[in-house]
Amino acid sequence: MAKTVLIIEDDATQRVILEAFLRTKMNLHSYVAENGRKALEILLTKKTISLVISDIEMPIMNGMNVLKKIKKLYPSLPVIMVSGAQDLEQAVEAIKIGASDYISKPYDKDRMTVTIQNVLKMQTMEKEIVRLKHDKTDRFTFDNMIGHDGGLSEIVQLGRKAAMVDLPTLINGETGVGKELFAKAIHGESSQSGAAFIAINCGAIPADLVESTLFGHEKGAFTGATESKIGKFREADGGTVFLDEVGDLPLEAQVKLLRVLQEKEVEPVGASRSIKVNVRIIAATHRNLENDVQKGLFREDLYYRLNVLQMRIPALRDRPQDIPTLIDCFMNNIAITANMPKKNIDPKTVMVLQKRRWVGNVRELENSVHRAFVLSNNVRLQISDFPLQKQLNQSKEKDIPNIDEISTPYKTIEEMEIVMIKEALHHHNNNMTQAAKSLGLAKSTLYRKVREYKTA
Numbered sequence: 001m002a003k004t005v006l007i008i009e010d011d012a013t014q015r016v017i018l019e020a021f022l023r024t025k026m027n028l029h030s031y032v033a034e035n036g037r038k039a040l041e042i043l044l045t046k047k048t049i050s051l052v053i054s055d056i057e058m059p060i061m062n063g064m065n066v067l068k069k070i071k072k073l074y075p076s077l078p079v080i081m082v083s084g085a086q087d088l089e090q091a092v093e094a095i096k097i098g099a100s101d102y103i104s105k106p107y108d109k110d111r112m113t114v115t116i117q118n119v120l121k122m123q124t125m126e127k128e129i130v131r132l133k134h135d136k137t138d139r140f141t142f143d144n145m146i147g148h149d150g151g152l153s154e155i156v157q158l159g160r161k162a163a164m165v166d167l168p169t170l171i172n173g174e175t176g177v178g179k180e181l182f183a184k185a186i187h188g189e190s191s192q193s194g195a196a197f198i199a200i201n202c203g204a205i206p207a208d209l210v211e212s213t214l215f216g217h218e219k220g221a222f223t224g225a226t227e228s229k230i231g232k233f234r235e236a237d238g239g240t241v242f243l244d245e246v247g248d249l250p251l252e253a254q255v256k257l258l259r260v261l262q263e264k265e266v267e268p269v270g271a272s273r274s275i276k277v278n279v280r281i282i283a284a285t286h287r288n289l290e291n292d293v294q295k296g297l298f299r300e301d302l303y304y305r306l307n308v309l310q311m312r313i314p315a316l317r318d319r320p321q322d323i324p325t326l327i328d329c330f331m332n333n334i335a336i337t338a339n340m341p342k343k344n345i346d347p348k349t350v351m352v353l354q355k356r357r358w359v360g361n362v363r364e365l366e367n368s369v370h371r372a373f374v375l376s377n378n379v380r381l382q383i384s385d386f387p388l389q390k391q392l393n394q395s396k397e398k399d400i401p402n403i404d405e406i407s408t409p410y411k412t413i414e415e416m417e418i419v420m421i422k423e424a425l426h427h428h429n430n431n432m433t434q435a436a437k438s439l440g441l442a443k444s445t446l447y448r449k450v451r452e453y454k455t456a
Contacts, residue, residue, distance in 0.1 A: 003120060003324060004029045004046070008039040008054040008066060009082075018053065026113060027347035036061030040069060048149060049077065051119060056083040056090065064094065071098035078119045082107060117344065124328045140188040145181060146326050151319020155182075155311055162309050163189035168261060170246075170306045171284040173313035176361030179284040180244055182313055187240040192280055195239030198232050203248035210253040212269045215260075221270025233266050236279045246283040246306065247292055254299045261305045281306070316361040320354040326362065327353070330369040343373060345381040352383050371420050374439060387423075421449060 005028050009015045015032045022028040031046060033039035037060050043049060052070060056063035067079055081094045084105040091102040100119045103112060142148045142156045162169050163186045171179045180199055187197045205213050212221070216231030233241055243249075249257065260266055261281065265274040283306045292298035316323070327345060335342045358364050368386055376385040420439060428434040436446040 003050040004031065004048050005116075006030070006039060006042060006046075006049045006052045007032045008034075008036060008052065008058070008063065010034050010055060010058040014055075021109065021112070022116075025109070026116060027351065028116075035059055036063065036066035036069070039066055040073075043070070043074065043077075050123065051116065052077060052079040053116075054079060054081055056081055056094075057085070064090075064097070067094060067097050067099055076123075078123055080115060080119060121328060121332065121344075124325060125332050139193055140181075140184045142185045142189060144188075145178075145185055146329060147319060147322035150325075151314060151322045155313060156185075158311050159186055160189060162186050162311070165309075166190070166192075166280055167308045168306050169282045169309040169311070170289075171282065171311055171313060173284070173286060174315050174359075174361055175286050176363030177313040177315060178362055179313055180242060182311075183240070183242040183282040183284060186282060187242075187280070190240070190280065192239045196236045197240045197242065198236040199242040199244060200232050201244045203245040207250050210250055211256060214253065215256060215266040216268035216271075218268055218270035221268075225270070228268075231266065231268060233260060233277050233279055234275065237277050238279070240280040240282060243281065243283040245285055245287075247285040247287040247289055247298055251297075251299065254302050258299065258302045258305060261302075316358040316365060317356075323354045323365065324350050326365060327369055330366050331373055334370055334373045338374070340373075341379075343376075343379055343381060346383070349381060349383045349386070353386070367420075371423065374420075375423055417449065421446070 005022055007015055007018050007022075007030050009018065009032070012034070015034070019030045019032060022030050031042050031049065033042055035058050036054075039052070039054070040061075043052075054063045054066055058066075063081060063083070067081065070077060070079055075098070078100040079098070081091075081099045081102045082105060083090065083102070086104055094102050100122075101115050103115060142159060145152060145156070147153075148156045159182060169183075169186065171182055173179050183199075184197055187193060200214065202210075211217075212225070212229065212231065214232050216229050216234060217225050219225060219228045243257075256267065259274075260277065260279075263274070264278065265276045267274045289298050289303050289307075293300045293303050327350060331343060331345065334340065353365070353368075360367070371387075372381050372385040376382075378385060421435070424435040424439050425432075432446055433443055436443040439446065441449075
């Protein structure tokens with residue numbers, strides 16, 4: 001779903017013209033109001049409005065008074081003022097009050113297009129800056145999540161309730177939907193927000209090191225234990241432990257995790273006594289733990305202990321209205337972090353991307369946008385820049401998977417890197433320097449990765 005604009009205009013003809021322009025030329029939905037009072041009523045009930053375009057000369061409540069009200073009630077909502085009067089003082093006053101821009105009638109359509117695009121992009125960047133600042137300090141809330149007021153709104157309400165109570169929480173969802181981000185938001189809005197948030201990928205820990213990693217060990221407890229370690233749970237004391245892919249924990253470690261939940265204490269490997277800990281536990285999995293319980297792969301008592309509060313993050317294909325904002329966010333981040341010129345994307349391309357299933361969810365979308373942004377020579381990305389509808393048969397090496405072949409819940413970061421490296425080398429005629437630059441890698445790193453993948 002496209003972003004939504006509120007048009008405030010007392011002239012019915014002007015309303016229809018502007019609404020049609022926004023819909024057909026910019027893929028933007030609109031609400032319309034004939035005066036300021038009606039506009040404020042709409043803002044009160046419609047929470048998904050991204051931009052207001054307001055006339056100044058109107059009956060009942062003029063545009064300047066509406067602008068003052070909006071900036072007081074919704075300070076982050078951008079407003080573009082439009083007026084038939086060529087009044088410089090009025091334009092200056094509108095900007096002082098908080099308008100994003102001032103356009104005189106009759107407005108030039110190109111000028112209006114550029115202004116709207118810039119305002120919406122600036123809004124996205126400001127949200128992302130806030131998100132990154134919170135992320136650095138571990139103070140991340142649901143308001144920082146793209147989609148909190150869109151496709152994630154229902155699950156966010158449940159997440160906020162979970163943050164208010166210190167109960168074990170189980171987050172379900174497909175790979176790539178953002179389960180860790182959701183857990184961080186619960187932590188960020190909880191009473192433990194000032195303490196540590198420790199994320200643990202249970203599937204990435206070697207089986208023989210799971211217990212010592214989670215619960216710590218004493219010096220000499222096993223070969224190689226040259227010093228004592230307190231473990232992740234004690235690192236998070238007073239805060240939150242996030243157990244990602246908790247279904248991958250070995251049964252032996254599940255027993256000790258159950259003890260933590262029941263007794264609020266951990267027993268380090270090689271220790272003669274238990275140690276009290278105070279942590280909030282949030283677990284996540286893409287697996288069906290009920291099936292795993294029936295198969296004997298997951299302890300039933302642990303499942304019920306973890307599953308006090310359960311929530312499921314919707315797949316990206318179930319919230320396509322969030323895709324345009326996610327794309328803008330990814331593109332702005334890439335331009336900033338890779339020190340590359342900014343690019344935009346054709347609205348028709350966005351509509352095509354919204355219809356894709358995205359089995360890898362937000363992670364797959366981000367990888368696809370990153371690849372298209374880096375490899376495309378276009379300032380405005382087109383659907384041809386996304387290898388979604390065609391086979392990547394340009395690569396002659398049969399053992400390298402194409403993007404469609406790896407678009408499954410089981411694709412790995414390494415597989416994505418192989419595709420991007422092969423495409424970059426092909427695009428730059430095997431020029432390692434140019435390929436490395438387009439991928440944002442040091443040339444030595446690219447050489448190393450090429451060697452690794454050839455010997456893998």
